[in-house]
Amino acid sequence: MTPAPHPPWGWAAPGRVNLMGEHTDYNDGFVLPFAIGQRAKVAVSVRDDDLVRIHSRQTDETVETATSTSPGDVGGWAAYVAGVVWALREDGHRLPGVDLWVDSDVPIGAGLSSSAALSCSTALALDHVGEVGLDRAGVAEVARRAENDYVGAPTGVMDQLASVHGREGQALLIDTRSLEVQHQPAHFVEDGLVLLVIDTRASHSLADGDGYATRRRECERAAELLEVDALRDVTVPELARLPELADDGEVLHRRARHVVTENDRVLECAEQMRSRDWVAVADLFTTSHASMRDDFEISSDELDSACAAAESGGALGARMTGGGFGGSAIALVRREQLGTVRGCCLAAFAAEGWDEPRLFTVEPAAGAGPL
Ligand code: ADP
Ligand code: MG
Secondary structure, eight states: OOSSSOOOOOEEEEEEEESSOSSOGGGTOEEOEEEEEEEEEEEEEEOSSSEEEEEETTTTEEEEEETTOOTTSSOGGGHHHHHHHHHHHHTTOOOOOEEEEEEEOSOTTSSSOHHHHHHHHHHHHHHHHTTOOOOHHHHHHHHHHIIIIIIOOOOOSHHHHHHHHOBTTEEEEEETTTTEEEEEEOTTTTTTEEEEEEEOOOOHHHHOTTHHHHHHHHHHHHHHHTTOSSGGGOOTGGGGGHHHHSTTHHHHHHHHHHHHHHHHHHHHHHHHHHTTOHHHHHHHHHHHHHIIIIISOOOOHHHHHHHHHHHHTTOSEEEEESSOSSSEEEEEEEGGGHHHHHHHHHHHHHHHTOOOOEEEEEOOOOOSEEO
16 A cells, blocks of 8 residues: 555544643643644545555555454554544444545644544544544544553543634633533734744653653542542642642642642633733743643653743743643744744754754644545
8 A cells, every 4th residue: 555546635633732721631621722734634445345454654654454453453653543443333333444544744742633633534534434423522532532542542632622623713612521612712813923833852752651641640549539520620729638648649739739720720821812911821821831840740851941942032931732741832922023932942952952843833723624
């Protein structure tokens, strides 16, 4: 199976940036992402047997499995695609064998959710050939299960929801408990600002080990000790009991404090965006980054330097985005300041002898759909 010829690209699903709400999604909290222009595209053709063949232009590999695939059969990148086949079959849908081609311009492992772009675009393609009839929420749910239960990545549902519900010019305020999605305008471009992504190129999937899973377990333990369903249900003063409740209570206290304060920041950030107070939004970026660096400990030297350099160049505020342990930071920058901010980021990385960071601006773009 070769990259070309293949049928026309049929479906696409975007990556995302998250403006606020890191590691709040698996704590039943709020998140505030938007879908970006970068996306994964999928082409599909139906086979007359039950093989599933998957080709990625990025890996330049073809992986073969069957429609009856189950977790463990396929590892590596192709698991994000095979996992969607598995999740749909688990739900009782009959799928034909297929050849699937994938091409994506979402930077991989950069914290911009190339994985959800891949799994959501695959879900749309399979929904079509299997005549499944999924709605947007259904696509996100199947894609999330593929990542959680087939790939084994214990992520929350933000990335998939952002990818399916994205809209041009709009951010998404998502309540991950009710799964309610509220679109709200993100007018920063009209107001003379840009959102700069600083991809540190220190890939989180290489660096994090089981950092993400550890944080998730720590949050679950904190909730258990506080006898609540999720950290969504507690306030900062209520966390003060944690240090006495367990040997590692001091650490759990800091972890929980990040989640609870970050949750509040999501709601405040959404409100400040509605009133177009970008200085206040950017201040929240900076506070959020400190919380992730000091309390949740998911930042990295590269991410800390990226944020500090952006701010020294005149960015209004900056924070890491995504799961952490590497990946990307975002900075809110007045357009006339962009050149200086970029220069400061490049200089800071050069001074450390790190790879040059990838710098680009993003705007809210449309969500997953047919091409
Ligand atoms: P992120 O979602 O932030 O980019 P993840 O670690 O969640 O990072 O997902 C990255 C993984 O997704 C890659 O390691 C790879 O397995 C898979 N992936 C994403 N896009 C592609 C693609 N176009 N081709 C092959 N694999 C991809
Ligand atoms: Mg991902």
